[in-house]
Amino acid sequence: MPRVILFNKPMGVLTQFTDxxxxxxxxxxxxxxxxxxVYAAGRLDxxxxxxxxLTDDGRLQARIASxxxxxxxxxxxxxxxxxxxxxxxxxxxxxxxxxxxxxPAKVRRIDTPGIWDRDPPVRVRKTIPDRWLExxxxxxxxxxxRRMTAAIxxxxxxLIRWRVGDWTLDGLAPGDWREV
Numbered sequence: 001m002p003r004v005i006l007f008n009k010p011m012g013v014l015t016q017f018t019d020x021x022x023x024x025x026x027x028x029x030x031x032x033x034x035x036x037x038v039y040a041a042g043r044l045d046x047x048x049x050x051x052x053x054l055t056d057d058g059r060l061q062a063r064i065a066s067x068x069x070x071x072x073x074x075x076x077x078x079x080x081x082x083x084x085x086x087x088x089x090x091x092x093x094x095x096x097x098x099x100x101x102x103x104p105a106k107v108r109r110i111d112t113p114g115i116w117d118r119d120p121p122v123r124v125r126k127t128i129p130d131r132w133l134e135x136x137x138x139x140x141x142x143x144x145x146r147r148m149t150a151a152i153x154x155x156x157x158x159l160i161r162w163r164v165g166d167w168t169l170d171g172l173a174p175g176d177w178r179e180v
Contacts, residue, residue, distance in 0.1 A: 002057030004180050005038050008172040009052045011118055015043045029054075032175055041065050042073075042140055042164070049118070050075070050161035051169045054177075064164060070103075070138040074163035075145050076113050078122060079154040082131045083109070090152055091135065097147050105148065106136040115160065116174055122157045130157060 009015065013027045029040070038054040041064035055061050063069045091105045110132050122130075131154075135145055146156045162169050172178065 002055055002060055003035065003038055004057075004060070004167075005034060005054040005177050006167055006169070006172060006180055007032065007034065007052045007054060007177040008169055008174050009044050009049060010174040011047060011049045014046055015040050015052060032177065034177060035179075044161055045143060045146075045159075048159040048161065049174065050159075051164055051167065051172075052161075053164050053167060065140065067139045067141075071165050072136050072138055072163070073140060073161060074134060074136040076110070076115070076160040076162050077133045077135050077145060077149060077156055078130055078158040079133060079149050080125075080128055080130055080157055081154045082129045083133070083152065083154045085109075087152055087154065088133070091148055095148065095151055097141075097144075097151060099141060102141075102144065102148060103138055106134075108134050110134045113160075118158060134162075136163075 013029065015029065017028055017030045019025045019028050026046070034054065037056045039056070039061060041053045041055055041061040044050065044052050053064055064071050088107045091107045094102045094104045112132055137144060145159060149156045167180065
């Protein structure tokens with residue numbers, strides 16, 4: 001039976017177990033007591049937070065990470081500005097980024113989610129509103145959600161992966177993990 005670990009990756013943590021490329025080591029997965037022999041199924045940028053699935057099953061790992069498998073990934077995204085439904089339409093249709101056209105995303109405006117505070121906090125600008133979106137994609141290109149929101153003129157301020165396939169972040173505080 002493959003092991004599957006759900007981990008709530010805090011902001012600033014690398015999605016790897018070692019950091020040999022940097023002269024000043026940065027926080028990695030090794031600091032959270034995760035069991036040996038599991039590896040991240042996909043990546044989550046250092047400046048992003050949320051659900052990271054780890055497994056010891058290479059086929060499951062590849063299936064989660066592969067764009068061909070079309071595994072849904074849902075993100076809670078705080079953007080600068082307040083996009084209208086018309087502003088969000090290009091995301092729903094798919095838009096062209098430098099590495100090609102994205103698949104259509106599911107996007108909806110949401111109220112501020114009841115989640116943990118970020119450390120460091122998101123910069124607040126009194127003259128510029130912000131808005132939370134829920135964005136579901138079936139790809140996973142490098143920094144894709146950030147590039148998508150920037151392409152429509154609403155840069156991402158905070159990005160939290162909430163769901164991968166059927167697994168969610170429910171009940172996991174930043175830095176916590178559970179085996180499923």
